[in-house]
Amino acid sequence: MVSVIKQQELHELLYQGARQADERGQAILVSQVRKVAPIDPLSFFSVGKKHFPGERTYWTEPTRETTLVGIGSAYKFSVDQEDEHRFDTIEKQWNALLENSIVGPSAISSGTGPVIVGGFSFDPFKANVSHWEGFSAASFLLPAFLLTVKEEGTWLTVNHVTTRDMDVKQTAENMLNLFDSLIEDCASYNPSQEEQTYSIMESDTEAWKKTVKEAARDIRNGKMEKIVLAREVEVDSKRKFNPGEILQRLNSQQPDSFLFAIERENKCFIGASPERLVKKEEDKFFSTCLAGSIKRGKTAEEDELLGEELLNDEKNLHEHQLVVKMIRDAMETGCDFIQVPEEPVLYKVRDIQHLYTPVVGKAKYGTTLISMVERLHPTPALGGYPKDRAISEIREREIMDRGWYAAPIGWIDSRGDGEFAVGIRSGLLDGKKAFLFAGCGIVGDSDPESEYQETRIKLRPMLSALGGKES
Numbered sequence: 001m002v003s004v005i006k007q008q009e010l011h012e013l014l015y016q017g018a019r020q021a022d023e024r025g026q027a028i029l030v031s032q033v034r035k036v037a038p039i040d041p042l043s044f045f046s047v048g049k050k051h052f053p054g055e056r057t058y059w060t061e062p063t064r065e066t067t068l069v070g071i072g073s074a075y076k077f078s079v080d081q082e083d084e085h086r087f088d089t090i091e092k093q094w095n096a097l098l099e100n101s102i103v104g105p106s107a108i109s110s111g112t113g114p115v116i117v118g119g120f121s122f123d124p125f126k127a128n129v130s131h132w133e134g135f136s137a138a139s140f141l142l143p144a145f146l147l148t149v150k151e152e153g154t155w156l157t158v159n160h161v162t163t164r165d166m167d168v169k170q171t172a173e174n175m176l177n178l179f180d181s182l183i184e185d186c187a188s189y190n191p192s193q194e195e196q197t198y199s200i201m202e203s204d205t206e207a208w209k210k211t212v213k214e215a216a217r218d219i220r221n222g223k224m225e226k227i228v229l230a231r232e233v234e235v236d237s238k239r240k241f242n243p244g245e246i247l248q249r250l251n252s253q254q255p256d257s258f259l260f261a262i263e264r265e266n267k268c269f270i271g272a273s274p275e276r277l278v279k280k281e282e283d284k285f286f287s288t289c290l291a292g293s294i295k296r297g298k299t300a301e302e303d304e305l306l307g308e309e310l311l312n313d314e315k316n317l318h319e320h321q322l323v324v325k326m327i328r329d330a331m332e333t334g335c336d337f338i339q340v341p342e343e344p345v346l347y348k349v350r351d352i353q354h355l356y357t358p359v360v361g362k363a364k365y366g367t368t369l370i371s372m373v374e375r376l377h378p379t380p381a382l383g384g385y386p387k388d389r390a391i392s393e394i395r396e397r398e399i400m401d402r403g404w405y406a407a408p409i410g411w412i413d414s415r416g417d418g419e420f421a422v423g424i425r426s427g428l429l430d431g432k433k434a435f436l437f438a439g440c441g442i443v444g445d446s447d448p449e450s451e452y453q454e455t456r457i458k459l460r461p462m463l464s465a466l467g468g469k470e471s
């Protein structure tokens with residue numbers, strides 16, 4: 001098979017990389033990009049398991065205009081828990097690598113060439129429980145092979161960090177062989193959907209409702225204005241969960257959501273989130289306020305009535321307005337001007353509808369995507385209001401460790417463009433176990449039972465994507 005990556009060109013780039021590594025006395029990133037014939041991103045993710053188990057990433061947004069699939073890892077960036085400068089640390093590490101990089105021709109489209117994909121934990125100061133091991137305060141991979149699928153075309157990038165004494169010829173050959181094998185496997189890949197049977201353990205539901213009741217009382221007493229409280233359910237299955245199969249289902253069942261899958265060794269954080277944290281495209285920032293929820297109707301009429309009810313419900317509007325206020329303030333600190341509609345509209349996904357207000361801003365010179373992620377995380381749709389108070393209250397009140405749930409998950413390219421969603425409607429797969437998460441915004445007049453029912457609706461997307469049925 002003739003490789004779509006030109007052997008001569010890759011060889012030349014690696015050779016330059018090794019020479020510069022020798023001159024500068026440090027490793028040099030080499031990145032080669034090619035526009036190629038269409039490749040199915042879900043198949044690419046699935047076949048990547050053979051050569052790179054535990055090092056795959058998948059990311060796409062609701063319009064499916066940009067899909068990124070990372071296979072293998074050319075470089076790892078990570079920050080330990082309790083690092084209060086984790087956003088800055090990642091940004092510095094990434095810029096340092098880019099300063100020592102050689103990018104071949106054709107890396108002209110955003111999301112191609114050197115791109116890192118990964119995320120942050122919700123709270124770096126919460127004690128980690130064992131099932132989140134491997135998902136640190138911040139962790140990003142520069143994939144060895146990156147597939148970028150956009151409306152305008154499909155690109156493949158190969159990345160390698162060269163050192164002075166590497167065997168250039170052998171490395172180029174190995175990379176191209178792996179690459180050809182991925183493409184060949186993709187062409188013959190048949191997605192399977194094996195039957196799954198599982199049991200769900202919903203422990204401490206009464207304790208969770210009690211926490212909601214106490215939080216609502218404290219809010220009425222002026223301790224804070226809003227807090228998002230989440231809970232975790234454990235799902236045990238007869239056979240190992242397969243991230244590739246689950247992504248296939250999420251892709252067909254949740255067409256209006258971001259989809260993500262981030263593997264760390266034998267675990268995978270996966271989900272279908274309806275909520276963007278922030279996107280940067282050239283000098284524009286885009287964020288969304290998504291908070292306030294009601295179920296979908298069984299008929300079109302009922303659905304419309306429920307939507308009307310939500311648009312006029314004072315408790316939900318208050319919950320939503322706190323999010324708008326905070327996002328507006330945070331965006332203003334990094335933008336020359338911003339646009340925020342006066343009133344929310346509805347955002348409907350398969351199982352639930354939300355109040356939605358998009359926010360657009362023109363970036364001030366020098367405001368980076370990661371600095372905007374830091375300003376926004378967590379918005380009151382995931383944390384509460386005021387922000388710092390809510391984070392410390394969540395740390396104390398929630399029995400679970402959120403890990404990467406409700407935290408920023410996304411990508412950044414070498415131009416500084418990229419996008420982060422918040423990791424909700426998500427779960428952590430760990431062999432035959434899955435831990436699923438759902439939370440609700442609590443205000444003074446929140447009712448514990450209705451909030452509990454809302455978490456059940458928010459668990460549905462992941463439960464149905466796990467496939468099969470409850471035993």
Ligand SMILES: C=C(O[C@H]1C=CC=C(C(=O)O)[C@@H]1O)C(=O)O
Binds near residue numbers: 291425458
């Ligand atoms: C925290 C979650 O949802 C947030 C996003 C949209 C609506 C929400 C709400 O109405 O409470 C939550 O703020 C979750 O799904 O786990």
